Structure formats: C-alpha cells, structure tokens
Amino acid sequence: MFESSLEEDKILAEKVLSGIMPHIGNSLRIGITGVPGVGKSTFIESFGKYLTSLGKRIAVLAIDPSSQKTKGSILGDKTRMEALAHDPLAYIRPSATGATLGGVSNKTREVMLLCEAAGFEIIIIETVGVGQSETAVKSMVDFFLLLMLSGAGDELQGMKKGIMEMADLIVINKADGDNKLASKKAQKEYQNALHLFPPSDSEWQPRVTTCSAIEKEGLKEIWDLIEGFKHTTKKNRYFQTNRQRQNLHWMQEVIKQELEAHFLRHPQVSANLPELERQVLAGDIPATNAAKALLSIYKGEQEG
Amino acid sequence: MFESSLEEDKILAEKVLSGIMPHIGNSLRIGITGVPGVGKSTFIESFGKYLTSLGKRIAVLAIDPSSQKTKGSILGDKTRMEALAHDPLAYIRPSATGATLGGVSNKTREVMLLCEAAGFEIIIIETVGVGQSETAVKSMVDFFLLLMLSGAGDELQGMKKGIMEMADLIVINKADGDNKLASKKAQKEYQNALHLFPPSDSEWQPRVTTCSAIEKEGLKEIWDLIEGFKHTTKKNRYFQTNRQRQNLHWMQEVIKQELEAHFLRHPQVSANLPELERQVLAGDIPATNAAKALLSIYKGEQEG
Numbered sequence: 001m002f003e004s005s006l007e008e009d010k011i012l013a014e015k016v017l018s019g020i021m022p023h024i025g026n027s028l029r030i031g032i033t034g035v036p037g038v039g040k041s042t043f044i045e046s047f048g049k050y051l052t053s054l055g056k057r058i059a060v061l062a063i064d065p066s067s068q069k070t071k072g073s074i075l076g077d078k079t080r081m082e083a084l085a086h087d088p089l090a091y092i093r094p095s096a097t098g099a100t101l102g103g104v105s106n107k108t109r110e111v112m113l114l115c116e117a118a119g120f121e122i123i124i125i126e127t128v129g130v131g132q133s134e135t136a137v138k139s140m141v142d143f144f145l146l147l148m149l150s151g152a153g154d155e156l157q158g159m160k161k162g163i164m165e166m167a168d169l170i171v172i173n174k175a176d177g178d179n180k181l182a183s184k185k186a187q188k189e190y191q192n193a194l195h196l197f198p199p200s201d202s203e204w205q206p207r208v209t210t211c212s213a214i215e216k217e218g219l220k221e222i223w224d225l226i227e228g229f230k231h232t233t234k235k236n237r238y239f240q241t242n243r244q245r246q247n248l249h250w251m252q253e254v255i256k257q258e259l260e261a262h263f264l265r266h267p268q269v270s271a272n273l274p275e276l277e278r279q280v281l282a283g284d285i286p287a288t289n290a291a292k293a294l295l296s297i298y299k300g301e302q303e304g
Numbered sequence: 305m306f307e308s309s310l311e312e313d314k315i316l317a318e319k320v321l322s323g324i325m326p327h328i329g330n331s332l333r334i335g336i337t338g339v340p341g342v343g344k345s346t347f348i349e350s351f352g353k354y355l356t357s358l359g360k361r362i363a364v365l366a367i368d369p370s371s372q373k374t375k376g377s378i379l380g381d382k383t384r385m386e387a388l389a390h391d392p393l394a395y396i397r398p399s400a401t402g403a404t405l406g407g408v409s410n411k412t413r414e415v416m417l418l419c420e421a422a423g424f425e426i427i428i429i430e431t432v433g434v435g436q437s438e439t440a441v442k443s444m445v446d447f448f449l450l451l452m453l454s455g456a457g458d459e460l461q462g463m464k465k466g467i468m469e470m471a472d473l474i475v476i477n478k479a480d481g482d483n484k485l486a487s488k489k490a491q492k493e494y495q496n497a498l499h500l501f502p503p504s505d506s507e508w509q510p511r512v513t514t515c516s517a518i519e520k521e522g523l524k525e526i527w528d529l530i531e532g533f534k535h536t537t538k539k540n541r542y543f544q545t546n547r548q549r550q551n552l553h554w555m556q557e558v559i560k561q562e563l564e565a566h567f568l569r570h571p572q573v574s575a576n577l578p579e580l581e582r583q584v585l586a587g588d589i590p591a592t593n594a595a596k597a598l599l600s601i602y603k604g605e606q607e608g
Contacts, residue, residue, distance in 0.1 A: 156500075281551065
C-alpha cells in the first residue's frame with residue numbers, strides 16, 4: 001500500500017502513518033553500506049543471525065539502485081540471505097527506488113516506521129555505497145556502518161567520495177585466513193585517518209574494527225560498539241535531536257521531491273528537456289537560461 | 305544587474321549571459337575553503353598577489369554565509385585584502401547568498417561567467433567551510449583547495465564532514481616559525497590519510513602541502529600543483545567533462561531552487577509552515593503527512 005501510486009492507497013497510508021506515530025521511535029536504525037564485493041549480504045546475514053540469537057527482532061530493508069530496473073528484487077534478496085530469511089525474528093524487505101531525480105526511494109522511510117510500529121527493535125537499512133542513496137540512508141538512521149576490505153585499493157575505486165567521513169564505524173570484512181594480518185594493518189591505518197576527520201557533534205569518535213562474516217568473528221564487538229554509541233548519544237541527547245532534525249529534513253525532502261516530480265511530469269517540460277539538456281552540455285546556452293526556459297513553460301501552463 | 309530581483313533586469317541578464325557564452329571557458333576556477341581562523345583572507349591575498357606577479361588577471365568571489373544578514377560585505381572583503389584590492393590585475397567581489405533553503409547564492413555562478421568573459425584567467429571562489437556552501441562551490445570549480453592548520457584539533461571542530469574527501473589539495477597554512485615542524489608532520493599524516501580515500505575519477509591523486517601566507521612561502525609550489533592538475537585533467541578530458549556535468553547540474557539546481565522558492569513564497573504555505581514544522585519536530589505528526597498537507601495547500605491554490 002505504501003508503495004502504491006493510487007490516490008486512495010495514499011490517503012489510507014497517511015492515516016496509518018498518523019496512527020502509528022505513538023508506537024515508533026523505540027528502535028535502533030542502522031545503515032550499512034559498502035561497494036559490491038565487500039561481502040555486504042553475508043555480513044548482514046551473519047550479523048542479523050547474531051542479533052536474533054540475542055532475541056532481537058530485526059528488519060532488513062534495502063535501498064538498491066539496481067531495482068530501478070528490475071522493479072524490486074525481493075526474491076534476489078531473500079535468496080542471498082537465506083538463513084536470515086527463514087528466521088522467525090527477522091524480516092527482509094527490499095525497497096524499490098522512486099522515480100525522482102535524486103534516485104532515492106521515499107518509501108523506505110515509511111516502511112521503516114511501519115516495521116518499528118510492528119515491534120522490530122533493530123532496523124538495518126542496506127545500500128550500495130556507490131551513488132546518492134547512502135546520503136539518504138545516513139539521513140534516516142541513527143548509526144552508519146561502512147564495510148571495507150583490507151586491500152584498500154579495488155573497493156575504493158567504486159566508492160563514493162564523502163562516505164568515509166559519514167561513518168560511525170568502519171568494519172574491515174573478510175578478516176580471515178591469510179587476510180587477517182592485512183586486515184589488522186588496515187584497521188590501524190583507517191583508525192589513524194579517522195582522527196584527522198572533523199568530529200561529529202554526536203561526541204562519538206568513529207571506530208574501525210575487523211570481522212569475518214563467513215567465520216562469524218567480530219560480530220559481538222561490532223554490536224558492543226553500536227550499543228556504546230547508543231548509550232553515549234542517548235546520554236548527551238544527540239540521539240534524540242538527530243532524529244528530530246531528520247524528521248524535519250525528511251519533510252523538506254518530500255516537498256522537494258514532489259515539486260520536482262510534478263515539474264518533470266509536465267508534458268511540455270518533459271518534451272523540451274532533452275534538447276535543452278543537450279544544448280547545456282554542449283555549452284551552446286547558459287544553464288540558467290535553459291532552466292528559466294523550462295520554468296516559464298511550467299509556470300505558464302499553471303497560470304494559463 | 306545579476307543580483308537584481310526586477311523582472312526587466314532578469315531578462316537583460318539572460319540576454320547578456322547568452323551573449324557571453326562564446327567568450328567563457330578559458331579560465332581556471334579554484335574553490336578555496338577553510339574554517340574561520342585558518343588564515344583564508346591572508347592566504348588569498350598572498351596567493352592572489354603571487355598570481356598577479358605572474359601577469360595573471362584574477363577575480364576573487366566570496367560565498368559568505370554571514371552576508372545573509374549584512375546583505376553583502378564588500379567593504380569588509382576589500383579591507384581584509386587591501387593589497388590585492390588595489391592591484392589592477394585583481395578584482396574582488398563578495399556575493400550575497402540567496403534566499404533559498406539551501407542557503408547558497410545562485411548568482412555567484414553568473415558573476416563567475418561574467419568575470420571570465422571580461423578576461424579574468426583565474427577565478428577564486430572563497431567559502432567558509434562550515435555549511436552547505438562548499439558543496440555548491442565544489443560544483444562550480446575545477447579545483448578545490450582546503451586550507452588547514454597543523455593543530456588538527458581546533459579547526460576540525462567547526463569543519464563540515466565530507467570536505468576533506470572533496471579536496472584536490474590540502475594546504476597546511478601558517479607553516480612558519482615554531483609551527484614549521486608540526487606543519488610538516490601534519491602534511492605527512494594527511495597525505496597518508498588521503499591514500500585511504502576513494503580516488504576521484506579525475507585520476508588526480510589529492511596532495512597535501514604546507515605554506516606560510518604571511519611569509520609568502522610555498523605559494524609557487526601550490527601554483528605548480530594546480531597547473532599539474534590542469535595539465536593532467538585536460539589531457540584525460542576530465543576537466544572538460546566535469547564542466548559539462550557541472551553545467552547540467554547547475555540547470556537542475558536552478559530549477560530546484562526556483563520551484564522551492566515559488567513554494568515558500570506561497571502565502572498559505574508560509575503561514576502554515578512554522579506550526580507544521582513544530583509538530584514534526586515534536587514527533588506529533590509524520591514528516592510525510594506534514595509535507596503532503598503543505599503540498600495540497602500549494603497545489604490546491606494553483607488549480608483553483
């Protein structure tokens with residue numbers, strides 16, 4: 001229903017959201033990102049199983065840019081996290097990305113709230129760290145975890161700039177076998193680098209740790225660190241103010257996305273957009289003028 | 305004229321922009337950021353004087369968040385860079401920030417194009433590295449320079465996350481007197497840290513260097529590095545494609561800002577906004593519902 005485009009579904013969705021407001025906010029929201037190949041699915045499965053072994057109810061939501069083409073990949077997600085998918089304490093749900101320019105689903109947040117109202121204590125939001133989605137994820141979670149490898153070469157190639165500075169925790173995955181020593185070395189290097197970053201107003205000093213998702217090692221340490229973060233930020237009230245700020249930010253985001261979508265749906269705008277984009281790319285006309293031409297078309301229609 | 309809100313001025317401005325399109329694009333656009341206290345004005349003055357001593361014509365534009373209150377600080381800027389202000393090869397111009405939510409001027413870019421058409425070869429765009437303006441600056445320059453201090457403590461406090469990963473060059477300023485050794489040490493630490501960052505698609509490996517703006521030391525090295533960047537990125541065509549991408553991005557930005565401004569100017573929207581924001585902050589209503597309430601007010605009026 002929350003992903004439906006039907007008007008009546010939308011109205012019902014709004015009512016449901018209002019109704020659940022008193023029941024949300026007790027969860028911990030964890031964003032997990034990392035480029036393909038870093039072992040994200042295996043990590044989430046192992047970490048998720050560790051959490052359910054503690055009796056926690058967890059929900060895993062995915063913001064997957066590729067699902068823009070495939071229209072969601074529920075089956076794919078469930079297959080790649082089979083053990084977790086069959087765990088009665090766990091719920092796995094991929095979210096299709098919306099059609100806005102930014103390319104980020106505006107439904108994931110609503111699904112997250114529903115999961116919280118349904119009693120899930122830990123919400124994991126997974127994203128591929130290559131596009132714009134991780135900024136969106138950062139703006140809806142309490143804790144942001146970045147998965148890396150010890151190689152520090154290949155996976156950096158595809159990674160989006162700025163992600164490292166957003167992380168509350170960097171986990172060097174695949175710290176097993178021959179890779180153990182290199183992972184410890186990478187841990188030290190990243191820890192040194194993080195000290196040079198501007199501090200967050202959460203007063204939390206971002207950490208670096210190692211783990212082996214396959215060998216199920218290092219999972220408790222990760223959870224301890226996350227609990228430490230929660231303790232620190234609830235005490236200094238960053239946790240609460242951050243969520244307030246995120247709520248306000250979300251309101252602004254929805255407005256922006258809707259204004260943009262309304263604009264792009266305009267028949268004359270969408271008809272003229274490709275040619276104007278071509279001219280701007282070629283340097284034939286100033287970007288401002290192209291923008292203003294489209295805006296006059298849009299506003300002219302509205303006023304006429 | 306470009307900062308005027310009058311309709312006739314806007315139309316004229318559009319015509320002027322179209323007219324100058326063939327004359328732009330030959331400049332080098334350098335963004336310079338750093339938190340207050342890092343010695344930004346002194347650096348730009350010394351570096352600017354070095355460039356004019358090479359016979360270069362330079363323009364210095366400022367995106368200054370504080371000018372939102374003071375409505376521009378031309379006098380202030382000219383006073384703090386006195387030697388440069390009196391240099392016939394230099395032009396110093398602060399830009400007032402616009403009234404959009406993002407808080408970033410959408411006129412700086414136009415003024416930059418005008419400066420290029422007027423024959424300025426190097427455009428320096430200065431911003432305080434504490435808010436959202438540096439992302440806007442990054443999206444309109446070829447080269448992004450971050451000023452830091454060796455202390456690595458105090459100035460990090462105020463710095464915005466993500467800036468370090470945007471930098472093409474980090475300059476440790478105030479590398480003079482007793483501070484020289486500490487600056488060299490900081491240089492090494494930052495250089496190590498930068499190797500752990502995802503690489504830019506410019507194929508340029510970000511550098512760290514030291515300088516003393518007051519003693520006028522290290523300026524040539526900085527200019528050599530910038531010229532090296534220009535050489536590399538013109539050869540691999542990143543320079544050109546980056547500008548094309550920036551043009552397209554700018555078109556999208558202007559559209560977004562105008563749509564937002566039009567929305568916020570709506571009398572019923574602005575009347576209802578504060579109360580809805582309060583309720584969202586308090587967690588009384590879902591962010592999505594507040595957004596949709598405002599959007600119905602806005603659209604209702606347009607269609608009615």
